[in-house]
Amino acid sequence: MTDTGMFSLAGKVAVIPGGGGGIGVALAQAFAAAGAQVVVSGRHAEALEAAVARVAAAGSEGLAVVADATSEADSDRLVAAALARFGRVDCVVNAVGGGAGKVLHRAEDYPRSDWDWIMELNVRSTIVPTQAAVRAMIAGGHGGAILNISSVRASLGIDAGYSAYVAAKGAISSLTRQWATEWARHGIRVNAIMPTFIDTPQVASLLSDPEFKAGIVGRIPLRRVGETRDVVGPAVFMCSDAAAFVTGQILAIDGGLTATQ
Numbered sequence: 345m346t347d348t349g350m351f352s353l354a355g356k357v358a359v360i361p362g363g364g365g366g367i368g369v370a371l372a373q374a375f376a377a378a379g380a381q382v383v384v385s386g387r388h389a390e391a392l393e394a395a396v397a398r399v400a401a402a403g404s405e406g407l408a409v410v411a412d413a414t415s416e417a418d419s420d421r422l423v424a425a426a427l428a429r430f431g432r433v434d435c436v437v438n439a440v441g442g443g444a445g446k447v448l449h450r451a452e453d454y455p456r457s458d459w460d461w462i463m464e465l466n467v468r469s470t471i472v473p474t475q476a477a478v479r480a481m482i483a484g485g486h487g488g489a490i491l492n493i494s495s496v497r498a499s500l501g502i503d504a505g506y507s508a509y510v511a512a513k514g515a516i517s518s519l520t521r522q523w524a525t526e527w528a529r530h531g532i533r534v535n536a537i538m539p540t541f542i543d544t545p546q547v548a549s550l551l552s553d554p555e556f557k558a559g560i561v562g563r564i565p566l567r568r569v570g571e572t573r574d575v576v577g578p579a580v581f582m583c584s585d586a587a588a589f590v591t592g593q594i595l596a597i598d599g600g601l602t603a604t605q
């Protein structure tokens with residue numbers, strides 16, 4: 345029997361730290377279109393208000409909360425705001441992160457300052473809002489779904505100065521499995537997606553170099569980089585009841601790149 349309603353997020357409340365970002369805003373819109381009420385957070389109100397407008401245009405209700413994802417106090421306030429407005433938290437999609445091509449250093453010289461920055465931006469920013477939301481999920485007693493954003497770089501080395509980024513995304517993938525194991529007893533599923541290049545403002549300058557882009561595309565069997573629309577379907581699926589028995593998994597969204605390695 346096919347029940348396409350199992351893909352719906354109607355009645356669910358999704359919190360998206362980084363919901364004003366290149367991937368985050370597409371996720372906010374897609375989660376709204378799937379029926380969820382959506383709370384977006386980040387450090388700049390303007391981007392968040394634009395995301396809330398996309399949520400409204402998709403036919404749902406949104407809430408913008410200015411909050412630093414590396415701050416415990418801000419993350420507690422984010423979750424409290426979601427509970428105050430919508431009464432529950434069902435999904436967290438951790439869309440804060442990045443910095444991949446912004447700081448490149450030889451592995452033997454990688455400086456601690458940039459290492460710490462990349463780890464804060466990707467790992468701390470995933471841990472802190474998740475902890476705050478999961479405490480609320482456990483108290484709520486109705487389970488939940490966490491979706492992290494790792495990267496193909498968690499699985500693949502690259503002959504460039506990416507040490508901190510690959511370590512950060514490796515940590516995200518490992519935490520996904522660890523959290524899935526620990527929080528299963530509460531009915532909380534934890535999964536991740538690991539995209540290759542997705543055409544967003546964050547990677548626009550890299551992709552604007554035709555030689556660089558051709559090199560990337562040449563390694564991807566589907567012969568293109570990803571678009572944000574390639575990310576949202578798997579993300580909605582992972583947070584929907586259609587994935588009720590899926591936890592601890594890391595889904596590559598990479599046009600087949602990792603299949604070739």
Ligand SMILES: NC(=O)c1ccc[n+]([C@@H]2O[C@H](COP(=O)([O-])OP(=O)(O)OC[C@H]3O[C@@H](n4cnc5c(N)ncnc54)[C@H](OP(=O)(O)O)[C@@H]3O)[C@@H](O)[C@H]2O)c1
Pocket residue numbers: 361362363364365366367368385386387388391411412413414439440441442443465466469493494495496538539540541542543544545546547
């Ligand atoms: N684009 C790609 O090709 C690609 C590929 C693989 C994986 N990913 C991953 O996908 C995720 C999203 O990437 P993206 O391309 O959408 O990046 P993005 O456009 O830079 O979005 C990141 C968002 O995070 C927010 N943010 C950064 N630091 C924050 C903090 N301390 N507290 C709260 N919000 C913070 C930023 O908003 P504010 O600055 O306003 O706070 C921004 O809205 C990242 O984890 C990235 O590594 C991206």
